Amino acid sequence: MxxxxxxxxxxxxxxxxxxxxxxxxxxxxxxxxxxxxxxxxxxxxxxxxxxxxxxxxxxxxxxxxxxxxxxxxxxxxxxxxxxxxxxxxxxxxxxxxxxxxLCDPLMTENGALSRPVRSALEPLVLGTGEDGTAVSVALGASAHLILAGSTGSGKSVGSYGLLSQLAVAEDVRVTGSDVSGLLLAPWSKRPDHGDVVLGTADPAAHVALFEHLVREMDHRITEIPAGRDAVALGTEVPILFVVVEEYAGLLRLLDVTDKGLGKRARSALARLLAEGRKAGVRVLLIVQRAEAAIIGAYERSQASHRLSYRVDNRASVELLHPGAAPAVADQHTVATPGIALLSAPGMPLTRLRSPLCTYAQYCDAVTAATRSDGPESGPAA
Ligand SMILES: Nc1ncnc2c1ncn2[C@@H]1O[C@H](COP(=O)(O)OP(=O)(O)OP(=O)(O)O)[C@@H](O)[C@H]1O
Ligand SMILES: [Mg+2]
Known part of the structure; x- marks a missing residue:
């Protein structure tokens, strides 16, 4: 003793x-x-x-x-x-x-996948924090999400983990644009969800989808009952979860095809970000770098949840996490794939690790699940 x-x-x-x-x-x-x-x-x-x-x-x-x-x-x-x-x-x-x-608590691989939610209003797990507890986002209360990070830093894997949780929820319609043709491919096999535009073959189709979603948003806004400031979300009015994979790549494609297309896509997306929350629209925007040429500061500020996987330099961290301590930002430029910094309302800058969800696991989770009484998907104009 x-x-x-x-x-x-x-x-x-x-x-x-x-x-x-x-x-x-x-x-x-x-x-x-x-x-x-x-x-x-x-x-x-x-x-x-x-x-x-x-x-x-x-x-x-x-x-x-x-x-x-x-x-x-x-x-x-x-x-x-x-x-x-x-x-x-x-x-x-x-x-x-x-x-x-004594060791980085996030260095252990986090293989445990998050369970699917019954309702998209339940918290969705983004990953595990340094204290070992789940770090989540509640789409009912949140606005939009931005995922940034250099190539190979874990954005797509993080998105697999997030989206697979929505596979059986009745009150969400996953829709969006994916020039990579991978992330949203499993959702194209789910007719109970929204339209998804895949690949680069038809650039104008991506813009048509965004503009269709803006019209749907505008329609929803006109239907907000007097005395309320947002639609009542549920199976009748599901969350429209608009996923935009490789947004910078999409803009490059649109700009080389026809400058007008790039302009239309930027302006439609800006409207979804600025006005979507009250209409039940949540955008998940995935970019390598959230720089001003891709997404303006005002649009960036509409995202309540901003995650950065490894980025190239301190300035890239500051784009989504203004005020992050320089030493923390510098350290993040060498982060292991899957480790992210999260800025979200009401919490300090948080370091987390997304679960390692393979593409096969993700595809299985989305395509094996079905909903019999899910909402109808609307056609892209
Ligand atoms: N949470 C994780 N845990 C362990 N390994 C991971 C994790 N996330 C990603 N990785 C590893 O990093 C690789 C690249 O991840 P991912 O494809 O998600 O990168 P990305 O950011 O989408 O890159 P790109 O911009 O090129 O599409 C994965 O194939 C996997 O090996
Ligand atoms: Mg990717």
Missing amino acids: RRRRTEHELATTVLVDRWRQTVEGTEASRDITNGAGISVTLAPVVERVELTDEIVLHVRLLPGQLPDDLAAVAPRLAEGMGVAACRVVSVRPGRVRVTLL
């Missing part, structure tokens, strides 16, 4: 000492000159160390400092403390818990 206490005291001393040396070298500390003209460094102080299954430091912040100020230097703290990652969680004003993670 006594020996264990001594070991604990020794470990605490080493950790506290290392913390001080580390944190004093970061922007979370402040150099001041005291009354005697001597310059001193003030830094967040470890008040207590908890050594259980995890190593947790209970830290008192400097006056006026926020938990985010410490989170912003977390990668530097991890490096200095000799661990894989540091997670900072606010406990109460002026106090945080800093958990030292």
